[in-house]
Amino acid sequence: MRKIFTIVSIAIATVSFTGKAISQATPQDATSQNTNIEGTVTDAETGEQLIGVTIQIKGTTVGTITDIEGHYLIQASPDDSLVFSFIGYVTQTIGVGNRTLLDVQLSTDVETLSEVVIVGYGTQRKSDLTGSVSSIRGKDLTQIPSNNPMQALQGKVAGVQVTSSTGAPGAAPVVRIRGVGTFNNASPIYVVDGVILDDISFLNPADIESMEILKDASATAIYGSRGANGVVLVTTKQGSKEDKAPIVTVSGEYSIQKLHKTIDLLNGREFATVANEINPGSYNNVNAVPNTDWQSLIFRDAPIHNYQVSVAGSSPKIQYYVGVGYFNQQGIIPKSSYERVSVRLNNTFHLADNVRLGSNISITPYKQQNTNAFSPYIAYRAQPVVSPRQMDGSYSPVAGVGNVLADINYTNNFDRALRSVGNVFGEVDIIKGLTFRSSFGADLELKKNESFTPAFFVSPQQQNSTSDLNKTNTDRLSWLWENTLNYTKDIGKHRINALVGYTMQEASSEFLKVAGENIIRNGEDFWYFDASNTVGNLTENRVELDQNYSMTSYLFRLNYVFDRRYLFTGSLRRDASSKFSKENRVGYFPAIALGWNIINEAFMQDVSLLTNLKLRGSWGIVGNEKIDYSRRFSPVSNVFGAVFGTNETLYPGSSYGVSGNPDLTWESTYQTDVGLEFALFENQLKGEIDYYRKRTDDILISLPVAGYLGNGVGATITYNAAEVLNQGIEYNLGWSSEINDVTYSISAMGTTINNKALKVMGTGGPGDRLFNSAQTTRTVPGLPIGAFYGYKTDGIFQNQTELDSYPHTSQAGVGDLRFVDVNGDGSLTPDDRTNIGSSIPDFIYGINLEVGYKGIGLSVDFQGQAGNEIYNAKETVRPDLYNFEQHVFDRWRGEGTSNTEPRATAGGYNFQHSSRFVQDGSFLRLRSATISYDLSQSVAEKAKMKSARIYIRGTNLLTWTKFTGYSPEVSGTQPGATGTGVLDNGIDYGTYPVSTVYSFGLNLTF
């Protein structure tokens, strides 16, 4: 790797002088004391001659630079000192003395090199960077007991919102970078060792060397039509060239998960009391009813095991890293778990000084058991006055919702999968500074799902008359071939880095579902199909709609740095995607950026307070093409059979389905970013602040079309027909220092998000609907994406007079909610529904503290957000009498008793979508607290170890919030549904709760 960062020179004819005034030392200037000093400047490590090294007589402006052979000649007096400086190398000052020949070896500036940042298709010095990029070290990713590396980013990176919307084992968190700029898939893309992926839940966090989050257009435009939601670059671990002997790392962690909080619901007696108010005489003796706490029956404590071993090292020709990990998480709801083995093999072979061949391969088999996704929702609604089981041990019927224990017991759902992601690459240094790289990467996933429901009977509403077996098989393969030429050259004070590339990618997939019923026995040994038990017309076979495309791209980028002060980056990507028709296929994604390292200006040299000061700005266009490939086609559907014959038979029929839109094209985001980086007090205080503005145009939305066009009921056609703006400020501040033996650091990050739709074609705007199909969100110009939609409440009708004098619907009575006549037309109609909140926070933030003293370490992470609302949907849809949250205690029971909580009713009027169910979603969470102890070096060595650490950690220990549900991190997708989470964000159905986790771990390095 080091080779890449080494500045090499090649033979070209001219050497130009840099802008800063350095007078050429000429013989005419010579005084009698001056003598000619000459010599050659080389790289201390490689011995290569360095051209363009500045040699200056200290304290003067007199100087010269080395020629193409690294040679220099300067006239100086014996009292002078010569200053040898070159970008990327440690500056040397050497007294002349009596010498006439002075050969100098410059060594590379390790500090500068350590500040290298991975960018798309290359690397850059942090100081040369013009884009907004956040870097995370690998060790920070293992601080959370999770299978998914993104989980650890919560509250760590400005501009990045990570939401663990469900605690189900194996579930991926929802990741949003700088707001939400689409109604479709708003997740970033992931680039793992160069392979572009949609998700990285297969990655073992312990195998990751670093992660870079590319946020602004300068950084993301090189990913063109896929960069609009941000890009997460992941570099996995390599054996270091320095470590000749293998380094063996062993780590183990055991955790126990507990339900973070319970929801305050009514107990049996309380419920019976309220039920008697709704239907008088329901319970004769409220003291004698059963009292079932359904929540306590479905949740349990559950362990996580996480172990890994890795070996890394190198020989002169080979660098290697082998990592094996085992992760096993049991869910806090029975019949849910996630188990994964991850194997990683990373190798680089140095075939010659200038030829490298390598591979990064991961193989990840995993198994996931999915419990009934609705079980927390069912337990929440179940009446507490029903015992879970009847006298004979069978499950009791539970009115309206069914018996959740039976639901869990009869759910058998398993995913078994193998995912393998990897690449092989070759690199050739054609001439010094010019490297050709070709990388072939692939992402393969073979996944099958099996679900079995036995025949059972709890009640007429909760039964399965014949057993059901479903199996789905999904295979998915995408490959990516990237060819790049990278040219780096330093000429004096000019540094150029140019990239051109051509890439090809193709994704294919197949989905097959087979269904059966009346399986002869319930046991897993009988979960197979044969001619007698398959249900043919439930068979389904297709491609995965988002995994069937091909793409070719050309990329260009030029970085130019002048004198370490002025930075320029220009990039352009041309993408051609099969997802769009021939006419709309090709897109160009340009970006330009400028940077100014103010700290390197002469006038800053005396400002000792500041150790870094940089201003940068960028503008560019990036795209989002994460849509299913089929939307532009007008398909023919084959499920239009009809029944004919005296012996009635279904005959097949086919005809036009819903029309497609051949004019579709990708979404375009125009992004501007201005950033300031600074460091003070010898880097003890570091900070970065960015302003961003992202306007996304041509957003794909599905619009209803007129019925007479014949596309059928509720048919929608996708159009590029909306526009959204995200803007805000993000910052990172860190202070690290030490007092005596105590090291400590504090860092804080924050992001403001101002999201609003600018244009939405169509009537009403796209929205989300709850189970009762009433609309809960609506996206219209001027409001945030997916704003909550419903009636605004402003009190309770206290008496008949008040009821009569206010606009109300015929269903409203005294003691019911008063809805605001928003449009002021004197009557209350559905037109009075309005914006009642937004799930998008105004501000997200994180605070991290670390203290160390003689091997003892304490680290504490807080994370929070403010200014968002949550829609408590689990409380609303009530066709039957369900349990209530405890706020029903405050209900209206006569004039003046309450002006917020209406009279007790089972459902209906008061449960229409209204601001009554909108809650403040702000929260602050103690994300994790870790106490660790590192064995002292001497003790470790006695035990033949390089290092040893033990720690205890708590995750999700405390949450401060007003929200009454399990967790204020709500993404809102209905249980079991696979929405994009954009239009239904922040709607709480009581999904699988996130738990509090207590961990104990051990890391040993040999």
Next chain:
Amino acid sequence: MKKLKNIYSIYIKTFLILLLVTLGSCNDFLEKPLQGALTQETFPTTERDALLATNAVYNIMLRENYNYGLFPIIDIMSDDSRKGSNPGDAAATVGPFENFTHVATEETLSRWWSTLYEGVKRANVVIERVPSIQMNEQLKSRYIAEANFLRAVFYFDLVRAWGGVPKVTTTNTSRNLPRASQEEIYNLIEQDLLAAIQVLPQKTEYAAADVGRASKGAAKALLAKVYLYQKDFVNAEKYALEVINSGLYDLEPDFANANSKAGEHGQESVFEIGALGEESITRGGNQFGNVQGVRGAPNKGWGFNRPSIALMNSFEQGDPRLDKTVIYLGEVLDGITISGDTDTPNETRDANGNLIEIETYNQKVWTPGNDVPSAFGYNRRLIRYAEVLLIAAEALNENDKPEDALIYLNDVRERAREGNPAILPDRTETDKDVLRDLILHERRVELALEGQRFWDLVRTGKAPSVLGPLGFIEGKHELLPIPQSEMDLTQNIWEQNPQW
């Protein structure tokens, strides 16, 4: 060094060659056609495609929303039926049709409208694309004629419900299509039916496996009805009599079999929608019988379209058809005792204690069996011979041939009386106005709950007087409002129906 140089120059050459090869094949590489389905450009193009496309037009009639947007609102708007189900069920969505408080935003309306036009589109696929297919010419013209017939069926619903509607006759429709006049739509229906009559085989000429397809008799019967609605009684008489005189049809001896499982595709059936006892349209089920099926025990369905007390009272004393039209609690059908729904009151009275509803169900949609799938097997009868007789009677009376009219009217009554001379005596009235009312009454009791009454009242001008007490406003409620979503989506280029 030299050797190494050779090695990597080989690498480079290999890469460059590969690169050039792939760059050259770029165009094909970026073509990803739709997987697993034809696109509309390539269908229908074969003889088999033509058959599939034709079957797909019939498929629309199995769609739940083909039936008035799921709920039988056309009956519920008449004096023959009430919403049904339990009091709260769909009170906000179906309830308004009971007392004419429905509005343009009712989703029932947009669902029905969109489904009818989906049917029109599928018929247009056949009419527009099948002619250019190389295939058996006889089959080709029959398929097109079937599509003509079905398009007429869909437009007849559209024109009756909404009056002048957009006239869509091609698969590539303008997005700014104006509303056509009522007359233009009726002209299209007549053209389609006349074309169908030219080509379609008689019901009996179809192979047993094809029974249920559109026939010449069905097209003529529908055309007679279409003329009747336009008060073209000469043509109504002509086509009704052609059906009658074809000798291919007769009344079922038992009135119940006019709609029962036993009477499917029987001698009285002129056109019906074949359905299987499957709880899924793609498996051949039809929800029509489920929506109106007995609620509770047996659990056949939702129990909408509850026979009104007015309907029950309108049957003549002892008319056996009453008991074969209405399911009462406690009744035993095919060995199954009807217990009904626990959430539905057995009797409902108004504030003054007057009985306004009793828990009953529509027996016309009854199928044997005590479960939901069995209810999906009901074959909805669109035209049956009894109606053809009554159309003939009505047209003949209007054409001043009362004696002839009485023949057909009394045919219907004769079957109904089941040989009991004490009931349902033959009509002898020849006064045109009186006879008109008698025929209308016969339609009411014979065709009760079959989606006729509301439109019969509207076309005969009796709706304001009969339905006025229920909320019907003359000049407004003859037509439904164009669905509001449709008005919005077409940017209000159309004029809404009067008074809506």
